[in-house]
Amino acid sequence: MxxxxxxxxxxxxxxxxxxxxxxxxxxxxxxxxxxxxxxxxxxxxxxxxxxxxxxxxxxxxxxxxxxxxxxxxHGLSFRFEGEDHRIPLTELTGKCxxxxxxxxxxxxxxxxxxxxxxxxxxxxxxxxxxxxxxxxxxxxxxxxxxxxxxxxxxxxxxxxxxxxxxxxxxxxxxxxxxDHEYPFAWLGVLAKTPPSHEELIYARHERGFALHSMRSPELTRLYLQVPPGESLDNWPDERIWSELQQRLETKDGFTVREGPILEKNITPMxxxxxxxxxxxxxxxxxxxxxxxxxxxxxxxxxxxxxxxxxxxxxxxxxxxxxxxxxxxxxxxxxxxxxxxxxxxxxMTQMLHADPGADAFQQRLQLSQLRYTVRSKAAAGSLAENYVGLPFR
Missing domain, CATH: 3.50.50.60 (FAD/NAD(P)-binding domain)
Structure with missing residues (x-):
C-alpha cells in the first residue's frame, strides 16, 4: 500500500x-x-x-x-482544383x-x-x-x-x-x-523520405482527402482518406504512392517524394x-x-x-x-x-469527399474553400484556431 x-x-x-x-x-x-x-x-x-x-x-x-x-x-497550404493556396499563419496571427x-x-x-x-x-x-x-x-x-x-x-x-x-x-x-462518427477513415503512413514540401499540405480532391506532413527532415508522414472499415491488405505500397501522387498533384507539376514505408495504420474518424x-x-x-x-x-x-x-x-x-x-x-x-x-x-467537412454528398453539397464545399483562401478575415479565423487559442 x-x-x-x-x-x-x-x-x-x-x-x-x-x-x-x-x-x-x-x-x-x-x-x-x-x-x-x-x-x-x-x-x-x-x-x-x-x-x-x-x-x-x-x-x-x-x-x-x-x-x-x-x-x-509559419504557414500551411490548402490544395484543391490542382492549385496551392498558402495560409500565412504567422503573418495573420504573430504565432506559428x-x-x-x-x-x-x-x-x-x-x-x-x-x-x-x-x-x-x-x-x-x-x-x-x-x-x-x-x-x-x-x-x-x-x-x-x-x-x-x-x-x-x-x-x-x-x-x-x-x-x-x-x-x-x-x-x-x-x-x-x-458521439459523432464520420463516413470515412484515415490511412496513415510513415515513410523514410524527406518531405516533399516545407509545410503541411491539406488537399481536397474528388478521390478523397490527402495530407502531407512530416516528423523530421528525413521522415514524412502522409495520410489518405479511405472508407471506414477499410483493410490495410487493400493498400500495398504501390497503391498508396499512386493515390498520394494523384491527390496531391498540382497543375505546375508537383510530385510526392517516395521512399520505403516504415509504418501503416488506419484510424477511424x-x-x-x-x-x-x-x-x-x-x-x-x-x-x-x-x-x-x-x-x-x-x-x-x-x-x-x-x-x-x-x-x-x-x-x-x-x-x-x-x-x-x-x-x-x-x-x-x-x-x-x-x-x-x-x-x-x-476542417473535416471542408476537405473530405463525403460519399453521401450530392452535387449541390460538393459545390458548397468548394465555395467554402475558395472563400477561406481568398478572404483575409476567413483565413485569419482559421489561422487563429490552428495555431492555438491562448490558455485561459
Missing part, C-alpha cells in the same frame, strides 16, 4: 505532463502505465504543437530538444506551430521524471479505481513483477485514453455522451465528448474525455490544456484547501474542448 497525493492513470503526454506540473508545485504523484517504456516512447501519434503548447513546455524546462529538433511552420512528434514529448517528459526521481510504473495490469466519491480514492493494480498493489490518494487523474479504465469507472448515468469531465475525486483529461478528428491537429494540444487546468485546480484543492477550482475543472476545460471540436469538424 502506498500513499500519494495524486494517482495518474496513463503515461502519455497528458499524464506525464500533469505529473511534472504537480511536481513543480510540490505535489506528489504516481503515474501508472499499462505499456512498457519502450512502447510509449515509440508510439507515433500527433505531430503538430500549437504555440501555447510550445510555450508551456519551454516555460517548465522540458523544451530544449523540441527547440533544437522541432520544425516551426511546431512539428514535433508526440512520442518525442513523451521521451522528454520521461527523461525529466527520471532526472527528478519521479515515479512512473510501467507494465501494470488489472487497474481498478475505488471510492471515487470519497476524499481518499484508491487504485488497485498488479505491478510489472506480478505483485498486488494499492495506491491511496487524494485525487485520481484519468489520462489513459479513449479505451482506458478511467471513464468506464464512472457509474452509469453520471455522464452525458456526445469520430468526434466524442463526455460531460462532465469529472466524478467525485476522478478527473478525466485528454482522450479519456474527448476525441476530435485529426484534421484540426487538436488532440494532443487539448490534452495538454486539460492537465494545465487540472494541475492548477489540484494545487488549490490539495495545498490551499480551496475546492472551487476543482469543482469548476470540467466547465473550464469544456469551453476550449467544444471550440476545438467545432474547428476540427469544420
Amino acid at each position: 502506498t500513499d500519494t497525493q495524486v494517482g495518474i492513470i496513463g503515461a502519455g503526454p497528458a499524464g506525464l505532463l500533469l505529473s511534472y506540473l504537480l511536481h513543480l508545485q510540490g505535489i506528489d504523484a504516481v503515474v501508472l502505465e499499462a505499456r512498457s517504456r519502450e512502447y510509449v516512447e515509440k508510439r507515433v501519434r500527433a505531430g503538430v504543437c500549437e504555440q501555447p503548447t510550445v510555450d508551456l513546455l519551454r516555460n517548465i524546462g522540458v523544451g530544449a530538444r523540441m527547440d533544437a529538433e522541432g520544425m516551426p511552420h 506551430i511546431t512539428v514535433y512528434g508526440q512520442q518525442e514529448i513523451v521521451k522528454d517528459l520521461i527523461t525529466a521524471h527520471v532526472d527528478k526521481g519521479l515515479r512512473i510504473e510501467f507494465e501494470v495490469s488489472d487497474v481498478v479505481l475505488h471510492d471515487l466519491e470519497t476524499e481518499r480514492p484508491r487504485v488497485t493494480y498488479t505491478d510489472a513483477d506480478g505483485n498486488a498493489c494499492e495506491l491511496i490518494c487524494a485525487a485520481v487523474a484519468g489520462c489513459d485514453g479513449f479505451h482506458g479504465v478511467s471513464r468506464p469507472s464512472i457509474p452509469e448515468g453520471q455522464l452525458k455522451v456526445y 469520430r468526434s466524442f465528448v463526455v460531460e462532465p469531465m469529472q466524478y467525485g475525486r476522478l478527473f478525466l483529461a485528454g482522450d479519456a474525455a474527448h476525441i476530435v478528428p485529426p484534421t484540426g491537429a487538436k488532440g494532443m494540444n487539448l490534452a495538454i490544456a486539460d492537465v494545465r487546468n487540472l494541475a492548477w485546480a489540484l494545487k488549490a484543492l490539495l495545498q490551499v484547501g480551496d475546492p472551487e477550482p476543482a469543482a469548476a475543472y470540467s466547465d473550464r476545460c469544456l469551453d476550449r474542448v467544444w471550440r476545438a471540436e467545432h474547428f476540427s469538424w469544420y
Whole structure:
C-alpha cells in the first residue's frame, strides 16, 4: 500500500505532463502505465504543437530538444482544383506551430521524471479505481513483477485514453455522451523520405482527402482518406504512392517524394465528448474525455490544456484547501474542448469527399474553400484556431 497525493492513470503526454506540473508545485504523484517504456516512447501519434503548447513546455524546462529538433511552420497550404493556396499563419496571427512528434514529448517528459526521481510504473495490469466519491480514492493494480498493489490518494487523474479504465469507472448515468462518427477513415503512413514540401499540405480532391506532413527532415508522414472499415491488405505500397501522387498533384507539376514505408495504420474518424469531465475525486483529461478528428491537429494540444487546468485546480484543492477550482475543472476545460471540436469538424467537412454528398453539397464545399483562401478575415479565423487559442 502506498500513499500519494495524486494517482495518474496513463503515461502519455497528458499524464506525464500533469505529473511534472504537480511536481513543480510540490505535489506528489504516481503515474501508472499499462505499456512498457519502450512502447510509449515509440508510439507515433500527433505531430503538430500549437504555440501555447510550445510555450508551456519551454516555460517548465522540458523544451530544449523540441527547440533544437522541432520544425516551426509559419504557414500551411490548402490544395484543391490542382492549385496551392498558402495560409500565412504567422503573418495573420504573430504565432506559428511546431512539428514535433508526440512520442518525442513523451521521451522528454520521461527523461525529466527520471532526472527528478519521479515515479512512473510501467507494465501494470488489472487497474481498478475505488471510492471515487470519497476524499481518499484508491487504485488497485498488479505491478510489472506480478505483485498486488494499492495506491491511496487524494485525487485520481484519468489520462489513459479513449479505451482506458478511467471513464468506464464512472457509474452509469453520471455522464452525458456526445458521439459523432464520420463516413470515412484515415490511412496513415510513415515513410523514410524527406518531405516533399516545407509545410503541411491539406488537399481536397474528388478521390478523397490527402495530407502531407512530416516528423523530421528525413521522415514524412502522409495520410489518405479511405472508407471506414477499410483493410490495410487493400493498400500495398504501390497503391498508396499512386493515390498520394494523384491527390496531391498540382497543375505546375508537383510530385510526392517516395521512399520505403516504415509504418501503416488506419484510424477511424469520430468526434466524442463526455460531460462532465469529472466524478467525485476522478478527473478525466485528454482522450479519456474527448476525441476530435485529426484534421484540426487538436488532440494532443487539448490534452495538454486539460492537465494545465487540472494541475492548477489540484494545487488549490490539495495545498490551499480551496475546492472551487476543482469543482469548476470540467466547465473550464469544456469551453476550449467544444471550440476545438467545432474547428476540427469544420476542417473535416471542408476537405473530405463525403460519399453521401450530392452535387449541390460538393459545390458548397468548394465555395467554402475558395472563400477561406481568398478572404483575409476567413483565413485569419482559421489561422487563429490552428495555431492555438491562448490558455485561459
